[in-house]
Amino acid sequence: MALLKASFLQMSKRFLLQCGACWKPGSKLSVHTSPKMPPCDFTPEKCEYQPYDNILKIRKQNFSPLMSTYFQKPLLLHQGYMQWLFDHEGRRYLDLFSGILTISVGHCHPKVTAAAQKQLGLLWHTSPVFLHPAVHEYAEKLIALFPEPLKVIFFTNSGSEANDMAMLMARSHSQNVDIISFRGAYHGTSPYTFGLTNVGAYKPRIDRGSSCQTTMCPDVFRGPWGGSQCRDSLVQTNRKCDCTPGCCKAKNQYIEEFKTTLHTVVAKEIAGFFAEPIQGVNGVVQYPKEFLKEAYQLVKERGGVYISDEVQTGFGRLGTHFWGFQSHGVLPDIVTMAKGIGNGFPMSAVVTTPEIASSFTKKVNHFNTFAGNPMGGVIGSAVLDAIKEDGLQENSHETGSYMLLKLAKLRDEFEIVGDVRGKGLMIGIEMVQDQDSRKPLPLKEMNLIHEDCKDMGIIIGRGGLFTQTFRVAPPMCITKQEADFAVEVFHSALRRHMEKRAKGNL
Template sequence: MANRVTRNSYKILTRQLSTAFPKCDFKPKTYSGPSFQKTDKIKADHIAPAIFNIYKRPLVLHQGHMQWLFDHDGRRYLDLFGGIVTVSVGHCHPKVSAALHEQIDSLWHVTNIYRHPKIYEYVEKLIAKFPGDLKVVYLVNSGTEANDLALLLAKAYTNSNDVISLQSCYHGYSSTVMGLTATQSYRMPIPVPSGMHHAMLPDPYRGIWGGCRDSISQVKNSCACVGDCVTSDKYVHQLSELLENSVPAGRVAAFFAESIQGVNGAVQFPKGYIKKAAELIKKHGGLFVADEVQTGFGRTGDAFWGFQNHGVQPDIVTLAKGIGNGFPLGAVVTTKAIAEAHTKSSYFNTFGGNPMAAAVGKAVLEVIEEEGLQQNCKDTGRYFLEQLMDLQNSYPVIGDVRGKGLMIGLELVEPGTKQPLNSGDASEILESIKDLGILIGTGGRWRNVLRIKPPMCINKKDVDFAIAVLDQVFNNYKKNK
């Protein structure tokens, strides 16, 4: 019991909140798995040490229902992280679960060298969501795999090797795409493929020129440009300098960018940057690859794909996470011309597009449409941001509130400065939020950003509860400093 909050202390903590825990009629099953102590031992003895506990008092999560998670003691938590932005339509959504059950009882696996109906039904529905010439789909198993394949396609099509991504980005963790990823904590001290370059991050909060972004929340005292931000040209000039100094003339293969940086803590770019950067890359012979692993499927609210918010047409789009609501599924979407370059060699994917994954993916798209989840992201996300901006006015520890739709970040700082909040205090804040019934993510270069990317089915009552929890946690922090 010393390793976790007891049932009674949990109830006392939640009773202290100004807003009641939202009602939920779902009753989880009684937990029958290994004890907390046994999971501790198994983890210590057999789980890779690189997989670390994010909490001092870890949880054993037992069951999920829509926006809720339940631990082995039956305690309920509002999930504001969605399994790292992966649970899109809700934990164990009944329609998605039913589609999987139906498929699993008829056909599990045949690989994509054979035809089966679900892959064709799914691909047809998925491709209808894309504009322009983005008409060819590869189905894979994860975001890392999707970006690895996109990298190969770009190099095959352009016959070039050099690739550019942005500082502090995350595009995956294989030995290849680790070179694309420009976040030090995810870089092993091993050689990565040649030709990987990282352009200056155009960050309105920490960047040298600041800027304004596509959000109702702006950096305090930032510019308020109509249309493109004036700083976008300055950051694009830095990209141009990189191209003209470090890349062989006319030999760039691709520019990879997330529509909003996810692992880096929902960092948005100055308005106009992505479009101008993509145009510059094309002038140098390269392709633009939009990483929609976290921002896709309506999460940003105004558009189904994050790149549409930037007014740009990518050459390749990579998808994963919310595409399968937690089921292993990813995709690469591109043009017929680019896909044709891949025929220089044979290709197959053992599990990509298997019948179960295709059935789940199709059901996820249907739920997003039927339940209006993109609109919910827009409306509930705006409401969430407005409440967080009010909190920011009361608590100097919140240095920046940013985001769009239900892709939100709170950057925590030493009060009165832009210095990242020290890791000890940030960890205590995260722990306190969990103890009051909310699971939330962290990210950013210094792990000082609270990442709010919940299942897209949350509602305003859930937001009110979340704000009450954050208000209490930040108020306690303020009193104790």
């Protein structure tokens, strides 16, 4: 009898999930109607792999324990199509995190897939000591997207490797060693970039790259200063200020802090300053307008170069511009890119000026086997074509702004929504205990909301020093209808969370 009851419950659970309702473990099949998922004309293949439990066992026994997963029962993903992901049971999810901002044009985008398939049958690898037409055509196409004098490209394999190379370039060009990055910054976890990454959870307890110094992150929501018109976003913080247009006191205060860093922790002459146009891992943190421009001027005066880490912000994701640095009106000396460049194919690049490239070449004999291989060339090229042909930068702007404004309204309804910010399809929702204290929402509560969103069919990302920020950065092909669905799901999850909170059921 017990067995029958259990299998009935299991069947009912599956049925309810499939028809969009939500089943809560432990509940007596209470039916909360969840927002209805928009249609998708793609049917995934049946997952023929080993059973879920075997896969989980392999993960636990043979993978490094460092590799953590989202959710109590980690998702086993089987297939992807544009903005959709399918798990091993064929359940569909709207992907709002793009494999950590890596799927730029859509999972298995037909054009990119066709280009990759064609090249697979022709030539996979040559090594940089040979020429290959696709690699050179791609380099030309990518470089055309940069203003003068950013015209020299180095291909690399990952974001960390690109940033390693940029650090070497900054040091070899300036002949100085000190590099500054923000507290809260994430620029990779290679032995060299460990020095730049200032997220405590990622700091190793062993040597982590010397001569890297930190400076205060000009975070206008969580930092000491911030007001009602600081950032380049359609949505500002709830903080008040009496600044007038063109004069941002918060920016001035943060610049003073930056000057203090220059006067105290670095040598007279420095190698460079690393910053993302908008911080990703730290939870879509935006700086006051003009901050980067002024900071760069100070860096230049000290002999340093400015490196824009576009690993998350590049390739049109911010909507108004193709590169994040353009939205700050600043021209970097070195730009690093990865993730979205290959829509999931592992590749990255560093772009710099002929002058810096020449200093680098004099000091460093750099070589990497896979740099600019034919597969990367055709895939990277197809990604650029897809961004253009599908109007994805424009869509990032339109759909991103649409979703941002809708999400911002949640602040009025829910005390635990502290801040909503971002640009294009890079949005952060910072969760707090209450809007006055701005203390981060406890991890347990974050996890519950996160899990609930997943159960209702959206995969949302996390960020922030306390993982207190939800990150929304879907493949750039997401539609407004899907954005509506995502906001409805998030709204439902918050509503249910607040109900549980009120009943003391957390």
